[in-house]
Amino acid sequence: MSDRNYYVIDTSSLIDLNYRYPVDVFPGIWKNLEKLIANELLLSPKEVLKEIKDESLKEWAKKQKKLFRELDELQVQIVQEILKKYPSLAKPDKDGPQADPFVIALAVSLEKDPQKTLIKTIKKRIIVTEERLKGSKEKIPFVCKDYDIDCINVIELFRTEGWKFQ
Numbered sequence: 742m743s744d745r746n747y748y749v750i751d752t753s754s755l756i757d758l759n760y761r762y763p764v765d766v767f768p769g770i771w772k773n774l775e776k777l778i779a780n781e782l783l784l785s786p787k788e789v790l791k792e793i794k795d796e797s798l799k800e801w802a803k804k805q806k807k808l809f810r811e812l813d814e815l816q817v818q819i820v821q822e823i824l825k826k827y828p829s830l831a832k833p834d835k836d837g838p839q840a841d842p843f844v845i846a847l848a849v850s851l852e853k854d855p856q857k858t859l860i861k862t863i864k865k866r867i868i869v870t871e872e873r874l875k876g877s878k879e880k881i882p883f884v885c886k887d888y889d890i891d892c893i894n895v896i897e898l899f900r901t902e903g904w905k906f907q
Contacts, residue, residue: 749848751870752792759798788840819846827879867891
């Protein structure tokens with residue numbers, strides 16, 4: 742295997758993909774995503790699955806057994822650290838799951854996992870999100886800068902992977 746990236750995908754990107762590129766119209770995109778998932782190169786915390794409301798997207802997501810990761814002890818510690826530094830990343834007035842700190846924690850934990858860092862074929866840990874960096878708002882891209890994690894959107898994921906669709 743040549744050098745590859747680990748991608749940690751946020752709810753916003755899955756929702757955007759489903760909206761702009763539904764699986765029944767753009768099956769090639771979803772097949773490529775499924776290949777990344779099968780190779781455990783596209784990951785997401787289980788909290789992202791909890792945020793998905795659209796039934797067709799949720800149905801697809803539930804079939805992706807290797808995509809969603811359980812929270813481990815290291816990630817819990819990282820989430821606590823993140824929320825101590827960036828408390829507004831989790832909005833107290835929002836009902837339901839809030840996956841953002843867990844997305845970042847998963848990416849950070851991959852950098853700290855000795856099993857993963859011993860694998861020379863992995864280049865980077867990259868978060869895929871549709872959130873954009875605007876000023877000092879505590880969103881995923883802002884926090885990623887602090888943790889030195891690359892942050893891209895789904896189109897940039899396609900480009901990074903060299904995917905072309907006709």
